[in-house]
Amino acid sequence: MIVRDVMTREVATVQDDAAIEAAIALMLERRVSGLPVLDRAGALVGLVSEGDFLRRRELDTAPPQPGWIQYIVDPGRLAETYAREHGRGVSDVMTRALVTVSPEATLAEAAALMARHRIRRLPVVAQGRLAGIVARADLLRALHAALGRSRATTPSPSARSDAEIRATVEAAIAETGLFPAGRISVAVVDGTVTLHGTLVGERQRAAIRAAAESVSGVQMVRDGLASIDARTNGADPPPGDGPDGGVRAA
Template sequence: MRARDIMTKEVTSVRADLSVELAIALMLEKRISGLPVLDPDCAVVGIVSEGDLLARPELGTARPKPGWVQYLISPGRLAEAYARERGRRVGDVMTREVVTASPETPLDEIVDLMTRRRIKRVPIVEGGRLVGLVTRADLLRSLRRALQEAREAPPRDDAAIRTDVETAFVDAGVIPLELIEISVVDGEVGLRGSLTDERQRAAIRAAAESVSGVRAVHDRLTWVDPMSGLVLLSTQEADPRGGTRAV
């Protein structure tokens, strides 16, 4: 999928000369955490977010400045920092270095931008104008739809499901397929065999559950601790005393 497939098209935005008070009121009213800042031509010139408004003298949260800072930082940067903490206009407090993307940007690149830049939203720009916004909430809504569609998928042939489960295990790269016996009956996957590491259990279950048509996964896998000889069962087979037994 691409940005255009999930982006919010009706974006609430503000101008740089809007008061900080009104920008806060707008965020609270719309239940959003940030606002793109546009110039008269609808080009993005900044973003004002909750994070830009946390360090404020009105809250007693402004960052104290050691006296020696003035000798290391230029007067211009000090003035800019002062305005960011005390400004009454959006243009004073907004983040000016804005990361944008195009409507054709793949979602994996959008997520990579969010992760690397530690941002929650990416303005989508086309022809120099704002046309949408991709937020973390947009990604979650898309993920929810995908999970719902997978859950509501029509029944599939058991043999096809088994083949896809094997493929999913191989693609995962961390699952000992040669140690696992897979059976599928009416879309329910049964797993028997051994694990080389107990941490593989969650990966195996996740891989099986990700296959279209799987209705349930029955874990009958065991893991033997090479040091103690304890056998760790799945929670579906564990006994009331804690799910382990000596061998």
């Protein structure tokens, strides 16, 4: 799946010479948290988002004025900050250093860009023009659809034998690369998977259960795993000894 498949094509935009009141009103009307900013020629020149309005004089959220020494050290940066906190035009507050993505990029590439730059949305640019926008919500919708398709094609309990399910679960656990061969034993009865073995730390438990639950045909996972506490060299009891029985439906 690529960005073109999930991106939003009908994108609300704002002109760089518009007033911030117009941008805010459009964001509230469309219920979006950010807008691509275009110049009069239609070229993408920036992005304005909710974060650009967090520190404003009108809200008394702007930080105190810096001391005189900072005006000497970096006057340009201070002038830019002042404009962002007091300016009334979109060009004053927008983010100019854009991170963009191609429509042909994979979702993995888009997700990596969002994570690396800690941003929520990416303008999609094709041949120098804005083609759409891909946001975290778009990836969430794609994931929801994928999970629905997976569930719809999951075989019924009788469609796969317990032996087939066991072999697939063992392969899924091996593919994690987290557990030496033979450390985890898998038993399957009527689609219910029971796991036994010893983990080195509790964080491994979620990984092994996720591997088992991802296998089609698995109806339930029973956790009989024990965890060794490296600090005390002691073994913690499996969740099956607790009130929830260590059981979770797949």
